[in-house]
Amino acid sequence: MTDVDVRRVTVLGAGNMGHGIAEVVAIAGYDVVMRDVNEELVSEGYESIEWSLEKLAEKDRLDESVETVLSRVDTAVELESAVSDADLVVEAAPERMELKKEIFGELDEHAPADAILASNTSSLSITEIASATSRPESVVGMHFFNPPVKMALVEVIYGSETAEETAEAANEFVESLGKTPIYVRKDVSGFVVNTVLGPYIGEPAWMVSDGEATVREADAAMVNRRGYPMGPFELSDLTGIDVGHHVREEAGRPIPPVMAEKVEAGDLGRKTGAGYYDYESGDGADYVPEDDTGDFDTLRVEARMANEAARLVGDGVATPEAIDTGVRLGLGFPEGICRRADGIGLDAILDKLETLSEETGEERFAPDDHLVELVGSGRTGKTAGGGFYDYDDADGDGPGDYRFLNYDLSEEGLLEIELDRPERMNALSTDLLGEIDDLLSSVDVEAVRCVTFEGAGDRAFSAGADIEGFADRSPTDAMDVTPAFETVEEFPRPTLAKIEGYCLGGGLELALACDLRVATEGSEFGSPEINLGLIPGGGGTQKLLRMLGETRAKELVFRGNRIDADRAEEWGLVNRAVPAAEFDDVVAEFVDDLLSGPPLALEVAKKVMNEGADASLDAALAMESQGFGLLFSTDDLREGTAAFREKRDPEFTGE
Numbered sequence: 094m095t096d097v098d099v100r101r102v103t104v105l106g107a108g109n110m111g112h113g114i115a116e117v118v119a120i121a122g123y124d125v126v127m128r129d130v131n132e133e134l135v136s137e138g139y140e141s142i143e144w145s146l147e148k149l150a151e152k153d154r155l156d157e158s159v160e161t162v163l164s165r166v167d168t169a170v171e172l173e174s175a176v177s178d179a180d181l182v183v184e185a186a187p188e189r190m191e192l193k194k195e196i197f198g199e200l201d202e203h204a205p206a207d208a209i210l211a212s213n214t215s216s217l218s219i220t221e222i223a224s225a226t227s228r229p230e231s232v233v234g235m236h237f238f239n240p241p242v243k244m245a246l247v248e249v250i251y252g253s254e255t256a257e258e259t260a261e262a263a264n265e266f267v268e269s270l271g272k273t274p275i276y277v278r279k280d281v282s283g284f285v286v287n288t289v290l291g292p293y294i295g296e297p298a299w300m301v302s303d304g305e306a307t308v309r310e311a312d313a314a315m316v317n318r319r320g321y322p323m324g325p326f327e328l329s330d331l332t333g334i335d336v337g338h339h340v341r342e343e344a345g346r347p348i349p350p351v352m353a354e355k356v357e358a359g360d361l362g363r364k365t366g367a368g369y370y371d372y373e374s375g376d377g378a379d380y381v382p383e384d385d386t387g388d389f390d391t392l393r394v395e396a397r398m399a400n401e402a403a404r405l406v407g408d409g410v411a412t413p414e415a416i417d418t419g420v421r422l423g424l425g426f427p428e429g430i431c432r433r434a435d436g437i438g439l440d441a442i443l444d445k446l447e448t449l450s451e452e453t454g455e456e457r458f459a460p461d462d463h464l465v466e467l468v469g470s471g472r473t474g475k476t477a478g479g480g481f482y483d484y485d486d487a488d489g490d491g492p493g494d495y496r497f498l499n500y501d502l503s504e505e506g507l508l509e510i511e512l513d514r515p516e517r518m519n520a521l522s523t524d525l526l527g528e529i530d531d532l533l534s535s536v537d538v539e540a541v542r543c544v545t546f547e548g549a550g551d552r553a554f555s556a557g558a559d560i561e562g563f564a565d566r567s568p569t570d571a572m573d574v575t576p577a578f579e580t581v582e583e584f585p586r587p588t589l590a591k592i593e594g595y596c597l598g599g600g601l602e603l604a605l606a607c608d609l610r611v612a613t614e615g616s617e618f619g620s621p622e623i624n625l626g627l628i629p630g631g632g633g634t635q636k637l638l639r640m641l642g643e644t645r646a647k648e649l650v651f652r653g654n655r656i657d658a659d660r661a662e663e664w665g666l667v668n669r670a671v672p673a674a675e676f677d678d679v680v681a682e683f684v685d686d687l688l689s690g691p692p693l694a695l696e697v698a699k700k701v702m703n704e705g706a707d708a709s710l711d712a713a714l715a716m717e718s719q720g721f722g723l724l725f726s727t728d729d730l731r732e733g734t735a736a737f738r739e740k741r742d743p744e745f746t747g748e
């Protein structure tokens with residue numbers, strides 16, 4: 094359950110968002126009432142929850158039975174009784190201000206005095222919604238992304254009178270759902286994610302309108318050259334061209350002519366069969382890498398997004414971390430826009446905006462004050478040691494602040510490393526591999542006694558190398574995956590992979606570079622590279638051969654299909670496959686032994702065993718005997734033998 098005070102939740106609205114939110118809330122263990130204005134809508138919503146839960150159960154992604162989760166979902170038509178004992182109400186009604194205000198007026202009358210009143214609006218002002226109540230301090234925005242069951246992000250938005258404790262409770266509640274909240278500290282139009290998305294869609298539309306680019310060039314360049322998951326026009330077709338048009342109209346912003354023409358012609362995107370691409374008589378978003386002529390000005394688009402991000406930071410709406418988390422989880426951007434801007438150089442971004450501003454006189458290029466300040470104070474990005482972020486490791490003298498990696502080094506010497514790209518199944522991008530390499534190369538080894546690796550989220554340790562990045566990579570770059578795996582393998586302390594979920598391709602190779610592997614029973618293992626026309630490239634072919642023998646290794650590599658954790662244990666691919674409920678305890682037992690073990694003997698054992706595996710038996714035995722001799726002169730040996738004599742646990746110091 095949850096450690097916040099919320100126990101009973103009411104969701105108002107049984108449509109796409111409403112039933113999705115109710116489902117997520119019930120899965121997290123809360124009792125939830127889903128209310129809509131008539132029985133038909135409510136039962137359609139309920140059936141959708143049931144259908145979705147069954148799909149999750151089929152994919153083994155539900156810890157409880159469908160019936161148990163459903164037993165926590167109640168439905169209602171009457172608002173008063175639905176909210177009368179709710180701790181939290183999430184309103185997910187259609188996006189019309191008058192309707193929302195009416196609902197919040199009713200909530201004010203019927204919901205308990207201490208209830209949190211949240212709106213799932215994606216575009217309307219929280220302050221104005223709250224004005225319909227006599228308790229605006231209890232009203233907060235809680236913007237889930239569609240579909241809630243799949244999307245990890247929730248924006249928690251402050252209205253102008255939202256109390257700190259209301260926002261904090263909303264934040265904790267979102268975390269208790271297993272989702273990632275970001276704070277949007279001021280009630281700005283578009284909140285965080287849609288504010289950054291605006292120029293991604295809008296600027297290419299201006300460029301096409303002005304005859305400076307084609308739709309296909311823009312999409313191909315942003316996807317292939319800059320790694321975005323979808324081209325701006327492809328994305329616009331998917332979400333509906335009229336949606337972006339409406340948002341701009343409402344905000345009083347100029348509308349790119351190409352967008353206005355499409356809306357006027359009724360070509361709104363996929364939903365009408367045609368938009369920027371033709372989905373009925375054509376092949377849909379059929380741009381290909383060759384459409385990327387190299388002329389499309391990607392910097393112009395990214396400079397505008399970075400400018401919006403600077404405005405959000407400068408105005409105190411969100412931190413760079415929140416913005417980056419928002420666009421990664423909410424839009425699937427390959428990295429946060431603030432990180433990316435720091436990488437490009439804020440001076441180059443400012444220069445681009447100033448040039449465009451002078452050339453066109455258009456308001457949208459006016460550089461934001463915060464951006465100007467950052468550049469003026471020398472914070473021009475990563476190479477300068479600071480931009481939106483600080484780069485402590487710019488001088489290369491220690492681990493820094495990583496984008497895709499979280500780590501913690503405890504006083505006892507446990508270095509816990511988490512691969513943090515849950516939205517991409519913790520796929521190993523070049524950057525992520527570089528960060529693993531950097532961390533293990535720069536950490537103070539003397540302070541570490543054991544390392545664990547795990548994947549963020551509950552779906553994957555890692556689903557392999559980042560396939561999105563493949564199109565863009567030269568063969569020599571692509572061969573560059575092994576250094577990080579070698580660093581892991583050669584790290585002088587014992588390493589343990591904690592595997593929950595998919596462990597595939599490069600993810601399996603990372604786990605194999607670790608000394609030990611513990612997995613939950615629901616985990617799946619495989620080398621699916623062959624299905625992509627590839628072979629394992631991070632040591633997999635050779636590691637599997639040595640670990641499993643030719644018969645099993647070839648089955649994994651040639652067939653490319655997955656095996657379950659029990660079979661992985663039987664084959665010797667993992668040390669233990671355990672039920673999820675026992676996982677933490679089993680991992681803790683392994684870690685305790687490694688942390689309390691003699692560091693020098695463990696280091697020598699690791700080296701002798703790793704290097705000996707590839708040497709002749711004579712050479713390997715010579716290595717072992719040399720290591721054995723070496724350890725005889727250590728304090729740890731004296732401590733180990735003394736502890737044995739004195740019948741106590743040894744306390745090794747690594748000397």
Ligand SMILES: C/C=C/C(=O)SCCNC(=O)CCNC(=O)[C@H](O)C(C)(C)COP(=O)(O)OP(=O)(O)OC[C@H]1O[C@@H](n2cnc3c(N)ncnc32)[C@H](O)[C@@H]1OP(=O)(O)O
Pocket residue numbers: 322425516517518520521556557558559560561574595597598599600621622625629630631
């Ligand atoms: C030297 C090393 C080479 C290699 O490692 S090559 C890569 C080898 N690995 C693979 O081929 C595995 C690819 N992934 C999959 O087959 C599936 O995923 C899974 C079976 C792991 C899970 O399937 P499901 O439950 O249906 O989830 P989902 O919608 O496919 O994945 C969620 C999001 O994660 C992205 N993703 C998954 N694996 C990768 C990857 N390896 N590289 C980049 N992105 C990946 C998806 O695209 C999607 O993203 P969106 O939600 O935006 O559609």
